[in-house]
Amino acid sequence: xxxxxxxxxxxALGFVVASLVVxxxxxxxxxxxxxxxxxxxLAPGLHFRIPLLEQVQRFDGRVSTLDIASESVLxxxxxxxxxxxxxLWRIQDPVLYQQQLGGDExxxxxxxxxxxxxxxxANATHYALEQLISGAREELNQAxxxxxxxxxxxxxxxxxxxxxRQVEVPGAFNAEVAEHMRHDFEQAAQQQRSExxxxxxxxxxxxxxxRRAAVAEADHQAQVLRGKADARALAIAAxxxxxxxxxxxxxxxxQVYQNGFEKGQDALVLKPDAELYKQFAAQP
Amino acid sequence: MSSENxxxxxxxxxxxxxxxxxxxxxxxxxxSLEYYEQHQHQFSTRNLxxxxxxxxxxxxxxxxxxxxxxxxxxxxxxxxxxxxxxSQGNHxxxxxxxxxxxxxxxxxxxxxxxxxxxxxxxxxxxxTLSISRDHGLINAGWLVQYQVDDAxxxxxxxxxxxxxxxxxxxxxxxxxxxxxxxxxxxxEGGATAAGAVKLQLQKLLxxxxxxxxxxxxxxxxxxxxxxxxxxFEDAKRAHDEHQHLKHEAEVxxxxxxxxxxxxxxxxxxxxxxxxxxxxxxxENETARFEQLLTEYQKSPAIVRKQLxxxxxxxILAATRKVIVTTDQLPGMYFVxxxxxxxxxxxxxxxxxxxxxxxxxxxxxxxxxxxxxxxSKP
Numbered sequence: 314x315x316x317x318x319x320x321x322x323x324x325a326l327g328f329v330v331a332s333l334v335v336x337x338x339x340x341x342x343x344x345x346x347x348x349x350x351x352x353x354x355l356a357p358g359l360h361f362r363i364p365l366l367e368q369v370q371r372f373d374g375r376v377s378t379l380d381i382a383s384e385s386v387l388x389x390x391x392x393x394x395x396x397x398x399x400x401l402w403r404i405q406d407p408v409l410y411q412q413q414l415g416g417d418e419x420x421x422x423x424x425x426x427x428x429x430x431x432x433x434x435a436n437a438t439h440y441a442l443e444q445l446i447s448g449a450r451e452e453l454n455q456a457x458x459x460x461x462x463x464x465x466x467x468x469x470x471x472x473x474x475x476x477x478r479q480v481e482v483p484g485a486f487n488a489e490v491a492e493h494m495r496h497d498f499e500q501a502a503q504q505q506r507s508e509x510x511x512x513x514x515x516x517x518x519x520x521x522x523x524r525r526a527a528v529a530e531a532d533h534q535a536q537v538l539r540g541k542a543d544a545r546a547l548a549i550a551a552x553x554x555x556x557x558x559x560x561x562x563x564x565x566x567x568q569v570y571q572n573g574f575e576k577g578q579d580a581l582v583l584k585p586d587a588e589l590y591k592q593f594a595a596q597p
Numbered sequence: 598m599s600s601e602n603x604x605x606x607x608x609x610x611x612x613x614x615x616x617x618x619x620x621x622x623x624x625x626x627x628x629s630l631e632y633y634e635q636h637q638h639q640f641s642t643r644n645l646x647x648x649x650x651x652x653x654x655x656x657x658x659x660x661x662x663x664x665x666x667x668x669x670x671x672x673x674x675x676x677x678x679x680x681x682x683x684s685q686g687n688h689x690x691x692x693x694x695x696x697x698x699x700x701x702x703x704x705x706x707x708x709x710x711x712x713x714x715x716x717x718x719x720x721x722x723x724x725t726l727s728i729s730r731d732h733g734l735i736n737a738g739w740l741v742q743y744q745v746d747d748a749x750x751x752x753x754x755x756x757x758x759x760x761x762x763x764x765x766x767x768x769x770x771x772x773x774x775x776x777x778x779x780x781x782x783x784x785e786g787g788a789t790a791a792g793a794v795k796l797q798l799q800k801l802l803x804x805x806x807x808x809x810x811x812x813x814x815x816x817x818x819x820x821x822x823x824x825x826x827x828x829f830e831d832a833k834r835a836h837d838e839h840q841h842l843k844h845e846a847e848v849x850x851x852x853x854x855x856x857x858x859x860x861x862x863x864x865x866x867x868x869x870x871x872x873x874x875x876x877x878x879x880e881n882e883t884a885r886f887e888q889l890l891t892e893y894q895k896s897p898a899i900v901r902k903q904l905x906x907x908x909x910x911x912i913l914a915a916t917r918k919v920i921v922t923t924d925q926l927p928g929m930y931f932v933x934x935x936x937x938x939x940x941x942x943x944x945x946x947x948x949x950x951x952x953x954x955x956x957x958x959x960x961x962x963x964x965x966x967x968x969x970x971x972s973k974p
Contacts, residue, residue, distance in 0.1 A: 377756045401805060473805060476768040477768060487822065491821070494825040506835050506838070516850055519850070539872060543875060553887055567905065
């Protein structure tokens, strides 16, 4: 084999390899000929090109997010606000994209940002602060999206979504609100505590009162019981002693004397004519 | 004998492996050589190249086998373009550089955190405040749990799924928070808001064919701005204390009920026993009286005398005695300090009457009566 054939074969192989184009599933690709501003879109898969004459431009075909950070807007009541938002976008038409923006992603992003910011400013003036915080957000989102979408389409870009994120009142507003909130919380805590104290006292007092009432009622019942017993005892006594009141008087008096002297500390002063002594003296 | 046997056995059981190997190797090389000599015409350069190529192709093709574990999906692409998605099991796909397989975890839930306080502090991110319905400012922390629903869409449609979820949650979350007051959010409002965010988030992701399923959204943290935080926590504490103190008071109330019951029962018990005792005592006394009465009715004089003397006996046994004869005029009585009216009455009924009358005045008067007045009558 002559070396010339080898060189030719190697050259042919290199040509073939250079002419192969593989486009990935997540990519958008464009085959660009002499005219840098136009080209044909390539689907994912295998393609061929003429090496050196034709170029392949690849873009990300997936959905990306785009941040709009702290854009200053004026509300309907001429209030200054700082607003955050974000958009979702993807390259829709690589041919247009290449034509309009030269396929430059940085340029696309900065253009989109400017577009979104101006659309946001233009639309925000139709709403009051109150509406931007809640209520009209969805409406504003749609309005901005509509406006951005139109313009972006001419760049070959599809803006899929646009949404408001943070709405902030600049300056001392946040600190004022925070101070106000702190005051409210302190008041709430204080109120809660005093309510608690009142409630707890009430529960305790009621319990004490219930206890006293219950005990008083029980005491009443007990006294009635004692009284009944006393009455019954008196009835029994009356019935029994009534059989001979004279003897009862005598018997009971003796008992009283006897019980009265039982402590042993008393002294008796007796006359000699006392009955007992008389007996004692009479009989030697 | 035995030692000889021992020496002989190992020689029989351990063949010379080296020699055996050599024998086999010789046999093999000899056979190969014979085969080569017999079939020499088949070993042309062309055939050798073809054989080598076939071997390489077979090895390359063998690289195409792969396994998909449970909870994974294999996404196959052929020369860049998507071809198919495979699930659990063994598969074959055209190997590199023609084909490619990407394994995507679809079984394990993934978590996106947004605005959590700890993260903010760690990474020095400034507060991101949402505005509530009552115009309060809230630091909201969100947790979003998601899993891959469609591996193909997940791989090829959205460039940065996590970032996208974050942005969408941030936007939707602020919108929801603006519908509630801070107090609402700390109660049921938080869950309701999270539910609404979840629905919206899923809808928006589906619009982008993100291949993501949202499992759950949670409003994990609700905090007022740093300046108001300690007061907020104090208010929460006051709320907790309320429950605690109320519970304590209720315990006390229950205790009081028990105490009241015990006390009432004690009072009733005491009264009952008093009643029983009182009646029994009276019955005993009357029984005794009636016994005596029976005897008295038979012979009153004897019984009277008997009872009188019994009493005298008791009294005399229990007291000190002073006996005064009538013709003597005593200068002074020795009177025990506890001398009772009854004792005087028993000794001298006439005097006793006057003492009883005067006893209402004063102790001194009683004493005065007792001493010198004696000598006057």
